[in-house]
Amino acid sequence: MRFIKMAVTIDRHEGFGPFSRSQRCKLQSYGHLDPNVVEHSKSGGTFSHSIELAFEAYNIHRSFSTPCLPLTTLVGEELTCHPPRIEIVRGSGAPVHALVVEVAIALASGIKPIPIPSGLGGAYAFCNQNGTNIAVAKPVDEEPFAFNNPKGLGGQMLGQPGLKKSIRIGETGIRELAAYLLDHGGLAAVPPTALVKFSNAAFFVTSNAAASALPMPKVASLQRFVGHAFDAGELGPSFFSVASVHNIGILDIRIMNLDRHAGNMLVAEHDTNNASYGSTVADLVPIDHGFCLPEWLDDPYFEWLHWPQASIPFSDYELDYISKLDPFKDAEVLRTAIPLLGESAIRVLIVCTVLLKQAAAAGLCLAEIGQMMTRKFREGQELPSEMENICLKVKASIHTKNRTEQGSKCEGAQISFGDLNQVQWEAFLEVFGELLRSVFEDKKCNGKKLEHLGSY
Structure with missing residues (x-):
């Protein structure tokens, strides 16, 4: 069986993705999101169109600093012209970056997100090559009541009142990040958390979207997995x-x-x-x-x-x-x-x-x-x-x-x-x-x- 070398290119400004050879490249990261995007979804725009507008609305920064982490991947396994990719939308700091690097390596190694059966919304565990759980991702379009909910609780658009009426559908992920940012000094021990965008990763999609050639990009909260008995x-x-x-x-x-x-x-x-x-x-x-x-x-x-x-x-x-x-x-x-x-x-x-x-x-x-x-x-x-x-x-x-x-x-x-x-x-x-x-x-x-x- 033949192996080839791959690399995960890491942009200090939040871009993470696998590449077929070591190289210096400039990856995009996403800055301030226009609040009008949420207003659009509230007024009845489709989720996919709202997400498109959201990422068009980001200010794009570029970085020339791109250290690479080498890893080995089997030829033909998840190595296509559209490899899975993860980018930080919101979140910073060494613990967050380390978490996203580990998930990027897992994706580049062909490891797929594993659906978590418990809970009312879509949640996925990521493990490393040793099979150890490292992170949990919760896509915003799979929240309870969101149109892409995999547990049969979907049908509504982003921006509408959610399971808790005082919190809108699609906004639980930003609150996950807020709790981490507000836990000063790690007093309560909230695990490292970020808001990220996955591209070409194997998450749940509705039957209408399943026929698409490539999975739709997913915005999700990403949190360090906590080992517990x-x-x-x-x-x-x-x-x-x-x-x-x-x-x-x-x-x-x-x-x-x-x-x-x-x-x-x-x-x-x-x-x-x-x-x-x-x-x-x-x-x-x-x-x-x-x-x-x-x-x-x-x-x-x-x-x-x-x-x-x-x-x-x-x-x-x-x-x-x-x-x-x-x-x-x-x-x-x-x-x-x-x-x-x-x-x-x-x-x-x-x-x-x-x-x-x-x-x-x-x-x-x-x-x-x-x-x-x-x-x-x-x-x-x-x-x-x-x-x-x-x-x-x-x-x-x-x-x-x-x-x-x-x-x-x-x-x-x-x-x-x-x-x-x-x-x-x-x-x-x-x-x-x-x-x-x-x-x-x-x-x-x-x-x-x-x-x-x-x-x-």
């Missing part, structure tokens, strides 16, 4: 370290995670002695952040809310980390790195981070903050969360109209900040901060009263 649902919370629960909770509060369930916290075990939680304490690795940063205040789901660790006070290190969070810098990071993420979602990040900072400084624990953000049920009705009520009061105080201000029910409510102009938004933040300080002062006073009564 369990997820949090397979072990009791007593096995998890306090720090790990707190770290994930801090991130979930900031990004208003609507879907933090036990299945998307993976268990990475290590042995340590901890008298409170047993002899083996597991660290948790959070994945699946597509349902975070909603366009309006929604009802988050925090699996950790009633775990004993969430009621333990923050450590000095955690309090210091929270105090140094800058929601306005984070907002600029997202505006620059992910221009497709709507301003209304970015403002939700700011509001939630302000709440976290003031609550932690006032001495509230993770569980108490999570309870403030979670809606309540009474007599079969869903009522606004404490946080939503505070925001309603603030919006009313700056004379903005909101359809939920006159009622106590939360059904169908959309407390959004996207309807505020810049002057109103600044006024909102000022009044919001003042009202939070008053709320936390009252909580302190009530806590002292209860403490006093308990001493009798």
Whole structure:
């Protein structure tokens, strides 16, 4: 059997692909995406046409720096004039580049993405030549309800309300990336994540597109695969370290995670002695952040809310980390790195981070903050969360109209900040901060009263 040498050419500006010989070449990378592309898909344009417009709208940069990684491929195996290819659309940093290089090598070696049967959307595992899983890709056109969904949940176009009404179809991938970018210092251990474009790779396509000579390019989130023996649902919370629960909770509060369930916290075990939680304490690795940063205040789901660790006070290190969070810098990071993420979602990040900072400084624990953000049920009705009520009061105080201000029910409510102009938004933040300080002062006073009564 005859072998030939191949190379994966790596552009420092995000291009990755296999070539039949070592060479210096200039690969395209894609910069700022015109938000009008999403508006086009909302107005009824086809997905394929929207994607075409999207990539035409990128500013194209070229690089003359192209180190090559040699590898060996069998003649005739996936070596055609149209080899599979992966390019970074959004994402940067050494861990992201290393991940994409590994996937590029796998593609050039003839390894195909493996469909993952679980979940409601299309997801694929990539392995290396040794058979070890290295990455998970989730194409945006295969999300739940998206027209190319492989699980029978398709039929709708990008830009329409998705499985979570406050998050549009086709936008979970950019939120996966946002969670990674916001996990400063890797506190919560979100795996390296990027938004990438696959060309000529073997992903699912509808029967209408299957007749095409070449697979349609796919935009997908790509995340480092996390090796694990369990997820949090397979072990009791007593096995998890306090720090790990707190770290994930801090991130979930900031990004208003609507879907933090036990299945998307993976268990990475290590042995340590901890008298409170047993002899083996597991660290948790959070994945699946597509349902975070909603366009309006929604009802988050925090699996950790009633775990004993969430009621333990923050450590000095955690309090210091929270105090140094800058929601306005984070907002600029997202505006620059992910221009497709709507301003209304970015403002939700700011509001939630302000709440976290003031609550932690006032001495509230993770569980108490999570309870403030979670809606309540009474007599079969869903009522606004404490946080939503505070925001309603603030919006009313700056004379903005909101359809939920006159009622106590939360059904169908959309407390959004996207309807505020810049002057109103600044006024909102000022009044919001003042009202939070008053709320936390009252909580302190009530806590002292209860403490006093308990001493009798």
